[in-house]
Structures are given as C-alpha cells and as structure tokens.
Amino acid sequence: MQRRVWLKLGVASAAVLAVAGGTLALWPGPATGSRLSPAARPVMQAVGAAVLEGSLPAEGAARTAALAGLLARLDDLVAGLPPHAQRELAQLLQLLGTAPGRRWLAGVDAPWPEASITQVQAGLQGMRTSRLTLRRQAYQALHDLVAGAYFADPATWAQLGYPGPRSL
C-alpha cells in the first residue's frame, strides 16, 4: 500500500524505488497525519533553517521563536491539505526522517539536528536540479512548504517591504 502510493509521487529510478520501498517497509507507523509527526519535526527544522538562511533572524531567541513559528504554521498548512496530499507528505517526511532516506533522497550524511546549514543546502541544491523526478518533486514540496508557511506570518512582511493589506 505504502509502496503503491509512493509510486504516485513519480519515482524515476528503480534504485530510488528500492530504497524507498525498503525504508518504508522498516517503518510500520501510520503514514497519515493532519500535522507534522515527531520524526518530521527535525527534518523541517533543518530544512527550514537552510531554505530561510538570510531571511530568518541570525541568532538567539528571535531565531528560535521564528523556527518554532514556522513549524506551527506548517502544522496549520498540513491540516488544510486533503487526505491524499497529507498521506504523500507524511510519507516523504517519514522517508527523510530515516538515515537511508536522508542520505539518498536529500544527500545529507549527518543526522538532521547535527547537519550544518551548508550541508543541508548542498543536499537541497542537489535535489533541486537532480535528473530524478522524485528528488525534484521532493525539493519543490519542501521549498514551497517552508517559504509559504514562513511568509504567511505578518511579522516577516517588513523584510519583504510589504505593508500588509490596506485597512478598510
């Protein structure tokens, strides 16, 4: 079942399929969820920090709060997705949450909490222009989720030079 749904993401390589199928088989938990799973949170935390470098506060409590806000808004965003999209996203994040999935899909060797921003960015850049459709799909999903969720927060608008909606 999981393997079949995963196929719908558009696997472009038998090698990646083997990894994905094998990895998911080792992961018996439910692949659905209306918010990020505990295993998905470090993935999105690391991906968020890498995608938003230059937009996030550089350090300290402001940065911690901004990343926490990002994860909370990602939960909201996931909750608004239809069941089929929640399933696919949960499977992607589940795969990325495993060591083999992280290495082969994202190209990141270190565990997410330990990976440097540079390492995660290098992995994302590899996905972004990969010849494998699956890796480009995964990259765009992560990019769009992070960018969309982060800049949904009015607190981020000042750095975009966006004044917010005109009051009526």
Place this chain on the structure above:
Amino acid sequence: MSRIPDPIVQGLQRGWKVHGGPHAPLPETLQCDVAIIGTGAGAGVTAELLTQAGLKVVLVEEGPLRSSSDFRQLESVAYPALYQESAARKTADKAINILQGRCVGGSTVVNWTSSFRTPTATLDFWRARFGLADFDSDRLAPYFTQAEQRLHIGPWLTPPNENNDLLRRGAARLGIPAAAIARNVHGCWNLGSCGMGCPTNAKQSMLVTTLPAALDRGATLLVETRAERFELANGQVRALVATPLGGTGARQVRIRAAHYVLAAGAINSPAVLLRSQAPDPHGLLGRRTFLHPVVMSAATMPDKVEGWQGAPQTIYTDHFLETQPIDGPMGFKLEAPPLHPVIFASTVVGIGQEQAGLLRQFPHTHVLLALLRDGFHAESPGGRVRLRSDGSPELDYPLNDFVMEGARRALLAMAEIQFAAGARAVTPVHELGTPLADWPAAKQAIAALPMQPLLAKVVSAHVMGGCGMAADAARGVVAPDGTHWQIGNLSVHDGSIFPTSVGANPQLSIYGIVNRLAQGLAHRLTGRQVALGPPAA
C-alpha cells in the same frame, strides 16, 4: 472595523435555506426539480435562470459559505478556506500547481476579475473540429451582453497599477499592441486583494449576484457537502448521493430531481461522472483537460512596483496569440498578476541567500505571466482526469516538448518586454534561472535553459475540458445544448465542456455560454423564456 454590508449575512437573516457545515442540519433526502452540483460560474448562472423559470432548485457545494465579513485580505486565511486543496492542488507529477476555487461561488470568488468574450478564433476552431455549428461570435453575442450587464462587466477606467503599466509601456516600446482588460466589478476600491475574496463586495462574483437571486427565489443550498456520485439506471440519473465533509460516519444525503446539472468545474465534474461509472462509450470522459499552462518572468525595476496594490491584470497583450496560426506552435497571452507574500515567496526559486536576495527586492519586482493556449494541436492533447483509490480526482497533464517549446518562447517574449520597460534584471522563473542583466544576455540564457517539468515553474488558474462538447457522441461527452450524450436528464454547465482551452481567462466564456445553455434548459423543462437581466436596483 469594517462596516461594509454583507449580503450573505443579510440573506441568511432573511431565511435563506442553507444546510450543512455550521448551518441547518442536512436532511437525509431532498426532492426538487433540478439539482445543481457546484456553485461557481456555471452553477450560479444556471441557478438564477432556472429559479426565474419557477423551478425548485437544490445546489450542492463542497466548499464553505464565506462572505465579505470573512474576507480579511490574508493569504493564510483565504487559501485553506476558499481554494481546492489549500491552493496547492497539483498535477499527477507535481509539475503544475493549480489555483481553483472551492467555496460558495467557486473560482468566481477568488479570481482576478479578468473578463473576455470567447475569442473568435477559438469559436472558429470549435465549429470546424467539433461541429459546434451555432457557436459563433454573432449568435453568442446577446448571451455575452446579458452576462456583462448582469455582472457589471465593462472597461476599467482607473489607471493601471505599476505592475500592469510596465506591461503596457514595455510592449509599446517594442511596437506590440496591448489593451485594457474588462472587469466584473461595481464600485471597486482598487485594493488588489481579489484573490483572497473581495472584502467590499465590489467583485460581481456568483456569491453576490446570481446565488443570492436564486436563494431569494427559494433555492436550497447545501454547503460543505460533496457530490459523491449519481445513481444511474436506463440512461437516466435516478438520484444524487452527497456526503457531508469533515465528520466520520456522517449520513449521506440523497437528492432526487427531474433533471441534474453538473457544474463542479473541470477536474471535479469529470470526477463525479467517473465515480458514478457513467457510460463513456468513446473513452472521452476526463480526457482533453486543459490548463492554459502558465510560465512567469520576474524583473527588478529601478522604481517601486508594489505589485500587491491596485487591481490585478488590467492590461494584456494577445500579440503572441494573434500573430501565429491557432493550430501551430503554441501561442500565449501575456498578463500581469497580483503579488502577495505567500504566493511570491513560494514561487521565487532557490534557497538561502539566493532566495533571500530576490525576496528583498519584492517592492521592486515586476512579474509577467504567459498563459499558453493548449488544445489546438495534435501534440497538445491536454491532460486526463482519473480517480485515486480514495475516489478523489487527479489530473495527469504531461508537460511535453511541444508545450515547453511554447514556454521557452514565452519566457523570451516576457524578458524582452521587461527590459524594454526598463528592467535592471530579469529572472526567468525556473530552477536554473538567474538574474540576467540585459536582453542579449537573457536571450542567450533562456535559449539554453533545459525546459523540463519541475525545472521551469509552471502554474495554472484556468482548468477547462474533460467533459467536452461536440456535435456527435464520438467527439464529445456532451451535446451542443449541454446535455450528456448518454444520460438524458443530465446537463453539464461549466468550463469542463470546452473542447479546447479558451485562449483567454475563461470566466466570461462560462457565463455567456452557460447563459445560453441554461435558457435552453429552462425552456425545455418549463416552456418559459427566461434571460439574465440587469441587476436589481
């Protein structure tokens, strides 16, 4: 706080019959003359005309009933509430993001108000290839005129915002004709928030026009209720089965009607028929679904553009449609969209400092989009709607070389116009797109871009086809009068009946053509002549 009157709140206070979601409980069964699935452009026009003819109408909408008091001009509120799949609906391979409405009023609540009659070249093609003999500009004209009067469609006399004026100026410097876009607004405040639901009720969407008229005449509206399937027997629909959204184990509603009108929009209308296992002897259902695939070009201008403010899409050029044959390499229409933070940030490519740098240019960013005219060439068969295992629809739309060749020409054309308008840099919206300093550099770089799915960013806001209309059953799902070729008491009244893309923003094509179909249906069912009239004072 806003003191703008909310016609939906007022209507509910007057006693409109609305069930589902937070409204009155859903009945187990309903009986009516006509059940309409959907509440968008086609459904709204149909509901107004059929209730005018004295018919008892039930409308079934899967989205919620939201209105001006709820419209806060916030993307984070609007996308989950008003759009299909939180504005993240995607094609099967995830290469195209589709913006489509899902609320009472459908896409008409969130569209950008651009109003074009169906282009003559498109109608010529429909007559020649699909036998739609009475689809010509002259015979459709009275139906378009009525729709324009009803929905206040007319010239927009306010000067264009800078994002649009840059298109006008750039095109003029290249000798490319550009013109103003008519809009369906009445007393527009020029806010630029059309895509998040009009907070002032200036946009003449179905939500504030035809649907209130139908509800005032006694129509029943079911919201947050999904049309699951038709029960079919002997070439007739016997009942419509609908399911309340959200709750598990919620009771289904069974609606029995003399006639049924499917107007759930392209993708969802074919999906209802697929779930119903409707007869499809020629294998046409769900096929030839078109998107006007859109590519974009972002420019950095020396002066502020502030593309979030002011009416979106008020200037266009059809130069790249009209200067080549409709059935040749893909032509495209150019327009200038509204820009807001969420859609902008998720569309700007790249990560880290690269993305942050582009995002900081937001106030100076000018964006053009190209709508590719699909469906007029053998190599542009569009996409196919199919069902997932849970019954939800999925559109498989391969971005083949033919489409992507058009996309490359569109990126070139947009960059040239943006430089002519004074751009300091132009970035094709493509994963390998970088800021390009002048037109010769852009020409070279765009020519070398690999035009592949999931590298070039492709989006769509216009879904058409899938229940195509034709003069015979071998070429279409529905007949030229909108009736399903195999199911006698079923009509399809939405953008899914178009046999190709329109080649223009489709709302007025749906209003005008459905106006004719629904007048015909009202006459067949009641013997009465009805027409869309000017709005009540």
